[in-house]
Structure formats: structure tokens, C-alpha cells
Amino acid sequence: MTAKSKLFYGDNLDVLRSGQIPAESVDLVYLDPPFNSNKVYNVVFDRMGDAQAQIQAFDDTWKWTTETDDTYNYLVNEGGLPPEVADMLESLRSIVRETNLMAYLINMTPRLVELHKVLKKSGSLYIHCDPTASHYLKVVLDAIFGAKNFRNEIIWRRTGAHAPRSSFGPLHDTILFYTKSDSYYFNVIRRPYTKQHVEKRYKLQGDGRWKFTSGGNVLTGAGAVKTGESGMTWRGFNPTLKNRHWALPKFVADQMPEGFEDLGLIDKLEAAYQAGLIEIVPGAAWPTPVRYLQPDDGNPLGDIWAYQPGTAGCLAGTDAAIDEDVAYLGPTDPERLGYPTQKPVGLLERIIRSSCPEGGTVLDPFCGCGTTLDAAVKLGYSWIGIDITYLAVDLIRNRLRNTHGDSIDATYEVLGVPADLAGAHALFAQSPFDFERWAVSLVRGTPNQKQVADKGSDGVVVFATGKKSRAKAVVSVKGGKGLNPSMVRDLEGVVSKTKNAEVGILLTLHKCTKGMRDAAATAGSYTDWVGNKYPKIQIFSVEELLSGARPKLPPIVPPYTEAKKRVDTGGQQSLFESPERVSEKEGVSEEEAVSVLAADDGVDE
Missing domain, CATH: 3.40.1350.10 (Trna Endonuclease; Chain: A, domain 1)
Incomplete structure (x- = not known):
């Protein structure tokens, strides 16, 4: 890691306003704030099978109170927000009224303003929310970041099934993706092609490679060029005679070894021909470039991230199912640490890989059970986490130790907890x-x-x-x-x-x-x-x-359940077992799969 990471115990608004995180110092912000869903969530600990051993983590309700009204008046009337943001909040109140949803928006708005300040100009923000609040949060974010800096509304499948009687099953969460400016970092991640696509468009060669010949005149571009090598004759083909010029496709260059870019254009054409990446078929009007399927080839990720049970083995180069790296966590999933709203590590890995440059810093101001921080450590990024409960701070410290070893303690500092x-x-x-x-x-x-x-x-x-x-x-x-x-x-x-x-x-x-x-x-x-x-x-x-004194005891068992990961045979993605996954693989019902996983993990159903 390029810088020492930080874990703050405290209210994220206080931490952000304190200056402890410098302005324009963060590359990526991910936040998964408590939703306005009127539920009380509990964290369940692995304490010798004691089903009552749980701690109320947070009351997931934002209520309109006299204090909320005072906060609103400060933000809107006393300069607590930039004028354009205050105007937006005032307009929202005329629509939403004095409801718990409005209380939620009042609490979130100043936090989002402060997060915008600590983001680099090249930085990105992803906010995880549900459909009850996403469209209101988008209005807030448009006012803070500018509507032109909205990039995506990502749909993430958060569960396997729901069976409401009077509506369609609510299966998804929303992730809103904003950038601070037009000049932002983004890394295109590709999902493997389906095997059906590869078998239709490529031909298996004797050496085990899949070959795709594009066909058509794609080695030249429109318009003759009278100077330079792009208009010269090569192997009997003169592009100038047909009012065209040589234009070598990038996919050909990508398949060539180091030093290829230093060659002149005609030498590049010849080197690619000698490497078998350009074919000359007798009688053909033009040479044609050749493409071989590469391990990282595939379709760029879209804005729907939905694990599809039953699709295992349908993707080229892996036995994983579609979007299995971001698969929702089943109730007995071995990655679970007890937070019902816990997100899979793979989801955060995907976001970090997409929007945080090498050597960058990731910030999660509602870091909960530490999934964002765990993913950042795994991928080699610096991170900043903030949580208002000491419960979360303690859980995160133990989670990082369990997953990455006790040496992880030296890579970050904990702020806001007693040091003396x-x-x-x-x-x-x-x-x-x-x-x-x-x-x-x-x-x-x-x-x-x-x-x-x-x-x-x-x-x-x-x-x-x-x-x-x-x-x-x-x-x-x-x-x-x-x-x-x-x-x-x-x-x-x-x-x-x-x-x-x-x-x-x-x-x-x-x-x-x-x-x-x-x-x-x-x-x-x-x-x-x-x-x-x-x-x-x-x-x-x-x-x-x-001062370092500790109880004298036999070897201590880590206080929090370690997230157990299982890796797929394709070697491309981390897989996390769920009842749906076991059901699919073992040919049993999901109810039976729950029993299998419960027995496997040593927990009660």
C-alpha cells in the first residue's frame, strides 16, 4: 500500500468536517448507508452456538423529530449548505413533507457534500441504496455533483427470490455512480463471452487457440494518404489505387510482443503477417487481420449486475455462473459475518477495480462490517473507513486479522478510540x-x-x-x-x-x-x-x-466468524456458496441446501 490506511470511530460527518481527511485526497468513495426501511438489524456472533448472542447494530430508521427540523433550518436557512443544494432540499421538502424519508435525506445531504469535497477531481462516488430512496438521492446528488456527472444507475440483484402477493418480487438494490468531473479514472472490466458465442464466431485451432477472422477490408481506412508509409505498397497491395490507406487494427497490435510499437507501419504489417495475424488469401481483394480469443476478452460490464443461478459453465474459460463474482449472500453463506445488509466482497472488488487507480485510496464512511476495507486490502489499495459504532470498529479489526493475518494491524491506524x-x-x-x-x-x-x-x-x-x-x-x-x-x-x-x-x-x-x-x-x-x-x-x-497486560488464557478463538471463501475451478472469480448455488450444483432443493450448508458450517438452521 502506498499510504497507511485509517479506521475512524465516530460520526462520519464530524470526521469529514474535521479536516482529518484532506480535501481532494480520495480516489473512490463507496457508501452503503442504512436504508429507510424501518427495520432493526442485528449482528449475530459465533459464540458457541448461542442463538441469543447478538448485538443491535443500528436502528435502520430515520425519524422526523424536532432535532431534524432544527437541522433542516440550519442547512437551508443558516448557510449549512451551498445555495444550490439548499434550494434543492427546500424543494424536496415541499414534495416529501415532514416524513422519515425527508429526515433520511436531511441526514444524507451534508454528508454527501463533505464527501464531494474530499474526492479528487478524477474521483468517483458510488452510493448503494434501495428503490424507495434512490430517485430522491439522485436529485440530491445531481445538485451536489452536477447532473452532467451522473454516469450510471447500476442494478444489483441482492436476493434470490421474493413472493409478494400484490406486486412483482423486489430483487434488486440500486447503486448510483457519479464522478466529480469529466476527467475521471475508469477501468473497463469485461465479462467472458458465452461459450455459445465463441463456438459460433471462432474456430478451434490445432494448438488449442480459438481463431476469429473478421473478414472484410479492415486493414485500411477511407481516403488516400500521399505521404508516409500508410499509402505505400505492401506485398502487392496498393491502398492508394483504391483511395484508401493502411490502418492496422488495435487488436492486432495487442497480440504482438513488446517492441512492436517501435516499428514503422510497413514493418508492423510484415511482422504481424509473419506472426500469422494477417492472412493473404489468393483472390481476395485485401489482406485480412486475424484475432485469437484472449483470456481477458469479453463484453464490457453493463449496468445490470445480476447473478444468474443455473448458468454455471455457460461462460468461456470458467465454470462460474453469470455474475457469480457479485452473487448475493444466502442466509448461511460462509462469507457472512452477521450483518443482514452485508454485501459480497466480489461486489466491492468490482467497483474498486473499475474506479480506483493503482496506488489510490478508497473511502467508506459507513463501513459497517468492513467489506469495502477487506476488498481494498485484498486488491492492494489504501483505505479509509468510518463508523459510528465501536461494534463495527472491533468487528472490522478482527475480520482483517482473521482474513489477512495479525500483521495487517501495522498497515493502518485506528482513530477516535482511546489511546490513553x-x-x-x-x-x-x-x-x-x-x-x-x-x-x-x-x-x-x-x-x-x-x-x-x-x-x-x-x-x-x-x-x-x-x-x-x-x-x-x-x-x-x-x-x-x-x-x-x-x-x-x-x-x-x-x-x-x-x-x-x-x-x-x-x-x-x-x-x-x-x-x-x-x-x-x-x-x-x-x-x-x-x-x-x-x-x-x-x-x-x-x-x-x-500498557500491554493481557489475561492468562489458553489459545483464544477469534471473536468473529471468519468469512470462508471457495475458489472456482476456472481460476477467474471468487465464489461464495449460497443455498441457490448448492441447490444448482448438488441437484437438491434450496431448503435441503440450507441444511447442507448449516451442517457444513457447524451452525443451527
Whole structure:
């Protein structure tokens, strides 16, 4: 990577306005903000099969409140937006009124203005949304980016099937693609031709190559040229006599070795002829160029990205189905990390490869479970991620470690999370629950459910007790000053009552008392399967954790499920198993396929 990547914990609007991301420094922005769909989404963790172990990630509802009205007045009447954008928002309110959708647009507009500022002039923005909001967001983006900089409305198939009773099944999301100017980076990606097309238009040669002879006079262009080599006679053919000139097609040059471009035109014609890329058929009016099917040949991607179950094997050079690299994630897909709105890595890879130049930087201001960042790391790009929940920050850090190894930590910095004791106190004052999440993450644990009665447990650390068996360390976090030995005894009781729990870890913001240390020392020890002993109750202050202290435990199991990838036999695309894919390959129903994947992944249906 050309620059150290950054992961911000905080409100993306605050981060963008702070100047921590310089103006015109980002090549590509992708954002997948919460939709206006009135759903509460939960992140489900792999915690020893506990179906209740989930954390409410975000309430996917933008509600019109008095605060929303105040924000609107600031943006429109007090200079919070550029005048043309404020006028647009005012016009939208006259249509949409004081609805939750309008609240959504009011929240999104200033963020999109700030994202426009950090984009390079050659940069692009992709915003992922659903059909309920896409046309309104397009009006907002037209005002900010200019309607002339709208490039595409991409339709992405997000699910396999829906069966509504009074409308057509809603199968797609919308991705709006804008650029900051007319001079933007774009890399054309091609999808393989179908085998039927290749067999119809090409002929298999003895050496295994597929040959296509274009036919017709495509080695010359209209109009005679009296000077230079383009009007000269070559191998008995004189283009000037027919008021034409030599014009070598690019596809011929692309098939020639390095140094070909340095030759003169007549020498190029001869070299291509000697290489078998120009044919002279007796009696033909003109020589004809020859094209061989190349591994990267195919149709340029269009604006409909729809995985097609049942098409596996129909594309030339691969066993993958059409658009399988951007296939939607099934409910038991091994790539899933628990976010119901999680997008496949292949979708982000396609966007990054299309619109981020080599050495460029990708920004995701709603980075959630980190799919954009994961894809950027895989492809070798610098990245910036922002999320308002510490849950997401912790999940992303673990996801990157699980996928790319612990060494990934050295390639990026985390900003907005406590780096010292003062920062820890500030976080506790701001959000005691986020403080709990952060403290649990310091010991590589999984935080507890959101703002519910914790019954003495704020999270767990899962560790190995054998090749396949697991046990828990219960984590309790205390941010207040009133510390006493009864907290140690309470934790000891929680450990004894918790299934598969063997150890208790007490984390404190303030220094614990001598009485607490003495109580922990009398709690005894846990002996693992090879005879190693570990203190039954272990106490650490935040200050100690920030200095590098860690619990003494057997090998820790990563707190988040790792996304497991399977690669197709064609070697061209990453495939992610879904019930539909298994159904197609194994000849079973999708219901049976769900059972197969559930059993394969070791999870309950």
C-alpha cells in the first residue's frame, strides 16, 4: 500500500468536517448507508452456538423529530449548505413533507457534500441504496455533483427470490455512480463471452487457440494518404489505387510482443503477417487481420449486475455462473459475518477495480462490517473507513486479522478510540456501553448484547480446550469508582453458573482495591487439558491493558466468524456458496441446501 490506511470511530460527518481527511485526497468513495426501511438489524456472533448472542447494530430508521427540523433550518436557512443544494432540499421538502424519508435525506445531504469535497477531481462516488430512496438521492446528488456527472444507475440483484402477493418480487438494490468531473479514472472490466458465442464466431485451432477472422477490408481506412508509409505498397497491395490507406487494427497490435510499437507501419504489417495475424488469401481483394480469443476478452460490464443461478459453465474459460463474482449472500453463506445488509466482497472488488487507480485510496464512511476495507486490502489499495459504532470498529479489526493475518494491524491506524487513560475516561463519559465494548475488545472478547441487563457479564472470551472443544472466560467491566471485593465474588458466582465458563476477567476503569486482589487470589485456578494452570479470576485496570497486560488464557478463538471463501475451478472469480448455488450444483432443493450448508458450517438452521 502506498499510504497507511485509517479506521475512524465516530460520526462520519464530524470526521469529514474535521479536516482529518484532506480535501481532494480520495480516489473512490463507496457508501452503503442504512436504508429507510424501518427495520432493526442485528449482528449475530459465533459464540458457541448461542442463538441469543447478538448485538443491535443500528436502528435502520430515520425519524422526523424536532432535532431534524432544527437541522433542516440550519442547512437551508443558516448557510449549512451551498445555495444550490439548499434550494434543492427546500424543494424536496415541499414534495416529501415532514416524513422519515425527508429526515433520511436531511441526514444524507451534508454528508454527501463533505464527501464531494474530499474526492479528487478524477474521483468517483458510488452510493448503494434501495428503490424507495434512490430517485430522491439522485436529485440530491445531481445538485451536489452536477447532473452532467451522473454516469450510471447500476442494478444489483441482492436476493434470490421474493413472493409478494400484490406486486412483482423486489430483487434488486440500486447503486448510483457519479464522478466529480469529466476527467475521471475508469477501468473497463469485461465479462467472458458465452461459450455459445465463441463456438459460433471462432474456430478451434490445432494448438488449442480459438481463431476469429473478421473478414472484410479492415486493414485500411477511407481516403488516400500521399505521404508516409500508410499509402505505400505492401506485398502487392496498393491502398492508394483504391483511395484508401493502411490502418492496422488495435487488436492486432495487442497480440504482438513488446517492441512492436517501435516499428514503422510497413514493418508492423510484415511482422504481424509473419506472426500469422494477417492472412493473404489468393483472390481476395485485401489482406485480412486475424484475432485469437484472449483470456481477458469479453463484453464490457453493463449496468445490470445480476447473478444468474443455473448458468454455471455457460461462460468461456470458467465454470462460474453469470455474475457469480457479485452473487448475493444466502442466509448461511460462509462469507457472512452477521450483518443482514452485508454485501459480497466480489461486489466491492468490482467497483474498486473499475474506479480506483493503482496506488489510490478508497473511502467508506459507513463501513459497517468492513467489506469495502477487506476488498481494498485484498486488491492492494489504501483505505479509509468510518463508523459510528465501536461494534463495527472491533468487528472490522478482527475480520482483517482473521482474513489477512495479525500483521495487517501495522498497515493502518485506528482513530477516535482511546489511546490513553484520559481517552478511556472520555469514552466512558460519552457512552458507558461503548466503553464496555471497547474494554472487552482489548482482551479479544465478544461484547454482550446491547444495553440489556448483563447479569454480571459484559462479554466473553472463547478459548480452546482441545482440538475441537471450547470454553469461555466471562468478562465483566466496571467503569465507576465504587470498586469493592463483592464484585470479585459476584463474578466468581457468574462463572460458576455460566455454561462452559471456566475463568472470570474483571476490567476496571479505575484502579482496584487490595481487597479485590486478595479476593481474586482466593478464587483458585483453572487447569487446561494439558495441565497448565490459569487464575480463576483475573483483574486488569484499563491503564494496565493500555500498557500491554493481557489475561492468562489458553489459545483464544477469534471473536468473529471468519468469512470462508471457495475458489472456482476456472481460476477467474471468487465464489461464495449460497443455498441457490448448492441447490444448482448438488441437484437438491434450496431448503435441503440450507441444511447442507448449516451442517457444513457447524451452525443451527
